[in-house]
Every structure is written in C-alpha cells, then in structure tokens.
Amino acid sequence: xxxxxxxxxxxxxxxxxxxxxxxxxxxxxxxxxxxxxxxxxxxxxxxxxxxxxxxxxxxxxxxxxxxxxxxxxxxxxxxxxxxxxxxxxxxxxxxxxxxxxxxxxxxxxxxxxxxxxxxxxxxxxxxxxxxxxxxxxxxxxxxxxxxxxxxxxxxxxxxxxxxxxxxxxxxxxxxxxxxxxxxxxxxxxxxxxxxxxxxxxxxxxxxxxxxxxxxxxxxxxxxxxxxxxxxxxxxxxxxxxxxxxxxxxxxxxxxxxxxxxxxxxxxxxxxxxxxxxxxxx
Amino acid sequence: xxxxxxxxxxxxxxxxxxxxxxxxxxxxxxxxxxxxxxxxxxxxxxxxxxxxxxxxxxxxxxxxxxxxxxxxxxxxxxxxxxxxxxxxxxxxxxxxxxxxxxxxxxxxxxxxxxxxxxxxxxxxxxxxxxxxxxxxxxxxxxxxxxxxxxxxxxxxxxxxxxxxxxxxxxxxxxxxxxxxxxxxxxxxxxxxxxxxxxxxxxxxxxxxxxxxxxxxxxxxxxxxxxxxxxxxxxxxxxxxxxxxxxxxxxxxxxxxxxxxxxxxxxxxxxxxxxxxxxxxx
Numbered sequence: 001x002x003x004x005x006x007x008x009x010x011x012x013x014x015x016x017x018x019x020x021x022x023x024x025x026x027x028x029x030x031x032x033x034x035x036x037x038x039x040x041x042x043x044x045x046x047x048x049x050x051x052x053x054x055x056x057x058x059x060x061x062x063x064x065x066x067x068x069x070x071x072x073x074x075x076x077x078x079x080x081x082x083x084x085x086x087x088x089x090x091x092x093x094x095x096x097x098x099x100x101x102x103x104x105x106x107x108x109x110x111x112x113x114x115x116x117x118x119x120x121x122x123x124x125x126x127x128x129x130x131x132x133x134x135x136x137x138x139x140x141x142x143x144x145x146x147x148x149x150x151x152x153x154x155x156x157x158x159x160x161x162x163x164x165x166x167x168x169x170x171x172x173x174x175x176x177x178x179x180x181x182x183x184x185x186x187x188x189x190x191x192x193x194x195x196x197x198x199x200x201x202x203x204x205x206x207x208x209x210x211x212x213x214x215x216x217x218x219x220x221x222x223x224x225x226x227x228x229x230x231x232x233x234x235x236x237x238x239x240x241x242x243x244x245x246x247x248x249x250x251x252x253x254x255x256x257x258x259x260x261x262x263x264x265x266x267x268x269x270x271x272x273x274x275x276x277x278x279x280x281x
Numbered sequence: 282x283x284x285x286x287x288x289x290x291x292x293x294x295x296x297x298x299x300x301x302x303x304x305x306x307x308x309x310x311x312x313x314x315x316x317x318x319x320x321x322x323x324x325x326x327x328x329x330x331x332x333x334x335x336x337x338x339x340x341x342x343x344x345x346x347x348x349x350x351x352x353x354x355x356x357x358x359x360x361x362x363x364x365x366x367x368x369x370x371x372x373x374x375x376x377x378x379x380x381x382x383x384x385x386x387x388x389x390x391x392x393x394x395x396x397x398x399x400x401x402x403x404x405x406x407x408x409x410x411x412x413x414x415x416x417x418x419x420x421x422x423x424x425x426x427x428x429x430x431x432x433x434x435x436x437x438x439x440x441x442x443x444x445x446x447x448x449x450x451x452x453x454x455x456x457x458x459x460x461x462x463x464x465x466x467x468x469x470x471x472x473x474x475x476x477x478x479x480x481x482x483x484x485x486x487x488x489x490x491x492x493x494x495x496x497x498x499x500x501x502x503x504x505x506x507x508x509x510x511x512x513x514x515x516x517x518x519x520x521x522x523x524x525x526x527x528x529x530x531x532x533x534x535x536x537x538x539x540x541x542x543x544x545x546x547x548x549x550x551x552x553x554x555x556x557x558x559x560x561x562x
Contacts (some may be wrong), residue, residue, distance in 0.1 A: 047535075117547065122539075153434035166447050171445060205428075254328075 008033040008249070009221065010069030012060040014043040016156075016259060017191035018075025019266035021099065022248070023075070024194075024218035029225065030244040035067055037077040038263075038279065041254035045078040046123030057083035058090060059281040063251070065091070073221060074098040075214075076190055077120060081129035095169045096223050103187050104133035105212035108141065110209040111185040115142040117176055120189035122147040144183055148193075150173045155192040158265050165199035173203045187211045195266060250276040289314035289530070290502065291350030293341040295324040297437075297540060298472035300547035302380065303529070305475075305499035310506065311525040316348055316509070319544075320562065322535035326359040327404030331558025338364035339371060340562040344532070346372070350498040356472055356495075358401060362410035376505050383492035383501040384468050389422065389491040392466040396423040399459055401470035403428040411470045424465055424539035429453045429474075436473040439546050446480035453533060454484045468492045476547065532558040 009029070011022050015038050022036050036061055039045075045053050057079045061072055072087065072094055074080045087096045107116045118130040123139030125147040134141050148166050160166055176182065186208055188194060194214050201210065252259045256276040264271045282478055290310070292303050296319050302360050318341055320326075326334050338360045353368065353375055355361045360377030368377045390399045399411040407427040415422050431449050440446055457463065467489055469475060475495050482491065531552065533540045541554040 041328075047322075047324065148439070149433045149438055150431065153431045157430055157451075159431070163447065164452060167445050167448065171440075 007068045007070035008035050009073065010061075010064030010067070011035070011073040011075050012037040012039065012057075012064060013015065013076040013081075013191065014039050014045040014056075014078070016040075016263040016266050017152075019071075019263050020191050021073060021075035021217050021266055022193045023171060024212075024214040025125075025221060026221045026244050026246070026248075031244060032246045033249075034246060035249040035251065036067060037064055037279075038259055039150050040251070040252045040259055042281075044077060044123075048078075048120050053078055053082045054086045056281070057087060061087055061090045061091065061094075061281060064281055065094070067166070067249070069094075071095045071097070071221065071224065074102055075217070077129070077190060077213075078085055078127070081124070081127050085204040097217060097224060099190070099191065099213045099217045100133050101142040101209055102127050102216035103189060104137060106211045107185050107187045108134060108218040108220075110139045110211060111119045111141070111183075113142075113143070113184045113241050114138055115181065115183040116185045116187060117183035118143060118145045118187040119148045119151075119193065120145075121152060122149055124189055130187060142183075144176055146176060147171060148190075151196050152192045155195040156262050158262075160195045160265070161198055164257050165196055166175040166202050167195065169203035173200065175246065177204055177208060177211040183208070183209060186211045188213055192266075201258045215250070251279050252276050253279060253281055287441075288349040288351035289316050289353050290354065290359040291316050291342075291348070292320070292354040292356050293318040293320065293338075293343030293345060293356040293360075294361065294472065295320050295326040296455045296471060297321075297547050298433075299354075299473045300493040300544050301472050302354060302356035304548055305493075305495040306502060306523050307488060307527070307529075309499045309503045311527060313506075314349060314530075315527060315531065316345055316530040316534040318345055318560075319534070319540055321533045321540055322426045322562075325404075327402050329359075331363040334359055334363045335367045337562070338368060342368055342372065342375075342377075344560060344562055346375070348530070350375075352376045352378070352502065352505065354498065356498070358405040358410070358471060358494075359408070362408050367421055373481070378473065378498060378501050378505060380494045380498045381410050381414050381470075384470060385411055385418060387492045387494075388466050388468045389415060389502075390416045392422075394423075394465045394475055395419055395421060396425070396462065396464040397466045397468060398464035399431045399468040399470045400453070400474065401424045401426075402431075403430055405470055411468060418540060423464075425456060425457055429451060429471075429559075430527060432477055433471065433473045436476040436547070437543050437545075438512035441546070445521075446477055447483050450477065450480045450484035453479065456483055457462070458489060462494040466490045466492060469494055487500050532560050532561060533557050534562055 009032050079102045084098045125145045131143045134143050194212050256273040259276050260271040260273040290313050361381045365379045406426045412424045475493050537554040537557040540557050541552040545552045
C-alpha cells in the first residue's frame with residue numbers, strides 16, 4: 001500500500017489546543033501525513049450544549065473524511081466527552097480516538113495510591129468525563145478534580161514559564177498536594193496544559209506523576225496504527241523534528257492570523273498564516 | 282408619573298462582565314428599577330461576526346423591551362462596537378447607551394498629554410472601537426492599545442488582588458508606562474477590569490488617571506435620565522448600598538448557578554441562583 005492510498009490522520013479541536021496533541025503525534029508517527037482542523041469560528045465548545053458539540057464534531061469529521069483521513073483524533077476534551085459514540089456510529093469503519101480515555105488509562109496505570117487529581121477547564125471538570133473514565137477503569141479510585149481556568153489564558157498568552165506561571169500553578173495545586181492524603185498522580189486534562197508542564201512540575205512534590213493527555217493520546221494512536229497497514233513500522237521513534245517526513249495540512253474555520261500566531265507556541269515551531277486554509281463547515 | 286409607568290432601565294451583556302456597569306448604575310441611580318440580561322448561553326460575543334452580534338443584541342433588546350424598559354444600556358464592549366446603530370434604528374424612541382463612547386469621552390477629558398492607553402480583550406482591542414471613538418473626539422490623540430486577556434480569567438476566577446494580580450498587571454502595563462513618552466491616562470476598556478482596579482493602580486505611576494468605563498457609562502445614563510421624567514431627581518447620590526431602593530430583575534440564557542457564583546464578585550454582593558430567571562432568546 002502506498003502512503004497516499006493509506007490516507008492521512010485527521011485531528012480536530014475547537015481551536016489551537018489540539019496542536020499539543022498534533023505535536024505529540026509527530027513525535028511518535030513522524031512519517032504520517034496529518035490534517036489538523038481548528039473550528040476557530042465556533043470556539044469554545046466547552047460552553048455549548050452536548051447536542052451542538054455532537055453536530056459540530058460530525059461536521060468536522062465530514063470535512064476531514066472528504067480529505068481522505070483514515071483515522072480520526074478528537075483532540076478536544078469537550079468533543080471527546082460528548083461526541084465519540086456518535087462519531088463511531090456515523091463512521092463505523094473509521095477508528096476514532098479521543099483525549100480522555102488514554103489519559104484516564106495512563107493515570108490508573110501510574111498511580112500507586114489510586115488517588116488521582118485531574119485538572120482541566122471549568123467545562124471539562126464540571127462535565128465529569130475524566131472522573132467517569134477513571135471510575136470505569138477502577139471504581140475504587142479516589143479522584144480529586146479542579147478547574148484551572150487561568151492556565152488556558154496563560155497558554156494562549158504565551159506566559160508558560162517564569163515566576164507568574166509558577167505562582168499561579170502553586171496557587172491552584174498546593175492546596176491539593178499538601179494534604180496528608182494527597183494524590184500521587186496529576187492528569188493534565190486540557191490540551192492547553194502541556195505548555196505549562198514545567199511550571200506545574202515545579203508546584204508539585206517530586207514523587208507525583210504527571211499524565212499528559214496529549215502524549216497518552218498520541219501513544220493510543222500509535223497503538224491503533226500498530227496493527228494496520230501504513231507507512232510507519234509501528235514503533236515509537238525519536239521525536240526529533242529532523243526525523244519528521246510527513247506533511248501537515250492546516251485547516252481552520254476563522255482567523256488564520258491568530259491561529260498561526262497562537263498556534264506556533266502550541267506546536268513548538270513557527271506556523272505561517274498563509275499556509276492555513278479557511279474552510280466553512 | 283408613577284415609578285411603574287416610567288419603566289425600568291435594561292442592561293445587557295454576553296455574560297457577567299456587565300454587572301460592573303450595573304453596580305455603578307446602582308450607585309448613581311439607586312431608586313431606579315433595573316433588569317439585567319446576561320446572554321450566557323451564547324458568550325463570548327467577542328469571537329463572533331458583527332452580523333451575529335447585531336442579531337443577538339436585537340434579541341436581547343427585544344426581551345428587555347417586552348419587560349417594559351425605557352432606556353437600554355449595552356454593557357458589552359463587543360455589542361457596543363457593532364450594535365448601537367442597528368439598535369437605535371430599530372428602536373428610534375429608546376435611548377441606547379453603550380460602554381465605549383462614555384469611556385472615550387472621559388479619557389479625552391482626563392488626559393493632559395492626549396497620549397491615552399486602552400486595555401481590553403483581544404476582540405475589543407483588535408476591533409479598534411475605542412481607538413476610533415477617541416480619534417473621533419480628538420484626531421490628534423495618540424492611542425496605545427493592549428489586549429490583557431489574563432485579566433478576564435483572573436476576574437472570573439476571583440483572583441483580583443494580591444501578588445499574582447499585581448505581577449500580571451505589572452507585566453502587562455510596565456512596558457507601556459515606563460517609556461519616556463508614556464500615556465497619562467488608562468482606559469479600562471473591558472467590563473471585567475474594574476474588579477482588578479487596585480492591582481492595576483499598583484502597577485501604574487501615581488499621576489496616571491484611570492478611566493473606568495463602567496463608572497463613565499453609569500454617569501452617561503444619569504445624564505440621559507437627568508432631563509427625563511422618572512423616579513430620581515437627576516443628581517448623583519452616595520453609592521452606599523443602604524440608599525438603594527430600586528429592585529433588580531436577573532435574567533440569563535443559561536447556567537443560573539455559574540451566573541450567580543461568578544456574578545457575585547462582579548456585583549459586590551451575593552447573588553442567589555434561584556433569583557436568576559433563565560430565558561430563551
């Protein structure tokens with residue numbers, strides 16, 4: 001099977017946050033061609049009803065399927081919580097991978113005490129999807145969850161390290177991690193949060209494991225592709241940019257300039273606005 | 282004319298930010314009955330097209346007019362920038378007051394050097410409405426504008442004072458106010474920002490004047506009512522809560538619990554979720 005017949009991997013999110021997932025994917029499947037769609041005209045998904053999020057997600061999937069994707073990554077927590085089942089029902093032969101299940105699985109695997117902390121946006125934490133996913137894997141797990149809204153704004157502003165980022169991380173996390181029965185594992189349950197990983201790390205006791213849902217989602221994609229015909233050999237590779245031979249096609253529904261500007265930080269390399277195609281859904 | 286025949290004052294915003302305007306209004310017209318509508322189901326307006334913002338604003342106005350308002354305050358920067366003219370065309374006999382024009386006017390009046398700084402959300406600053414309004418009043422004014430996105434998240438999180446708020450304010454503002462030709466006036470061009478006034482003040486040289494667009498909008502409403510028949514006598518009063526005899530009716534389009542919780546900080550008093558009526562627009 002040639003690479004073009006295999007088809008690219010499609011990734012969508014409401015905005016730029018999913019670029020941390022795309023970045024992790026490029027590390028583990030550097031030879032794959034990828035298509036990223038940011039539904040920037042309709043962000044945020046987190047404040048919308050589940051029905052609306054399902055409708056938008058099906059539209060994103062259609063746009064990517066029209067471009068021949070053979071696997072779909074839902075790199076958005078809100079859509080992963082509401083739309084995975086509808087997407088799988090509509091596209092029974094398309095593998096669909098969300099960001100919540102892989103993070104929950106990695107957290108249950110990493111935690112010795114099974115007291116797991118999850119941080120995310122207000123919508124993700126309020127919706128309880130991580131808590132539900134962890135309890136499905138281990139009904140006895142103790143989950144402490146906290147919305148860390150400022151982390152999103154700080155990631156988008158590019159204030160990801162230094163004293164302000166560390167103070168904010170300490171203010172959110174210290175009350176959770178300084179108790180006698182503190183969690184031993186922290187799930188970064190928002191695609192924006194990997195950008196703040198160093199500041200978050202600095203606010204945690206050293207033994208606490210951090211589960212980055214971008215990295216765990218990329219690992220789940222690699223596993224899914226492992227048995228399938230495709231251009232890669234199914235093994236993890238050095239995430240060195242020099243090894244990346246696959247292309248990325250950029251799609252957004254609004255604001256190419258902002259997508260490129262904010263997205264560059266998420267991607268870890270410069271994204272040019274003129275390479276972002278604006279589409280209608 | 283009796284109070285009930287005079288009709289209440291209507292105030293709308295996409296969310297809770299406009300509560301700072303409502304709070305300022307209660308200080309200057311404490312005997313008036315007010316109706317506040319937060320279109321929380323469809324926030325934020327800042328990322329939506331001008332056509333959509335106009336449509337939503339007309340719907341908010343209709344809902345308030347059905348409840349008999351005799352004056353409309355557009356307590357939302359995005360709607361003030363896009364929808365004032367359409368609102369006035371649709372309702373030629375309804376006085377409509379936005380938040381941008383009063384702030385621009387107060388800034389031009391306050392500034393000696395006519396170098397004025399404006400801070401707001403990315404949408405407000407990118408849209409240029411304050412800059413345009415200031416230049417309409419003084420074409421020779423020098424306007425420095427800056428989006429301060431974190432201030433919004435900090436206001437909603439309730440992190441409005443203390444070392445983090447002050448560090449964030451310094452990081453945004455010091456580069457503007459430590460130059461040789463620095464502005465002498467700062468417009469808080471977002472309804473969320475008055476909550477951070479103390480932290481912002483601490484980051485500024487003492488001679489810099491702060492123009493709070495919530496306060497200036499309330500003053501514009503008082504001026505508009507000054508010549509009209511109504512329950513007040515048209516003069517400013519002590520903004521002591523004990524003097525407030527008017528009622529407030531709370532309307533939102535989604536999420537009474539969050540509206541009440543976050544809104545309490547904006548309002549400066551406890552708002553109870555059960556007093557918030559959820560309406561469809």
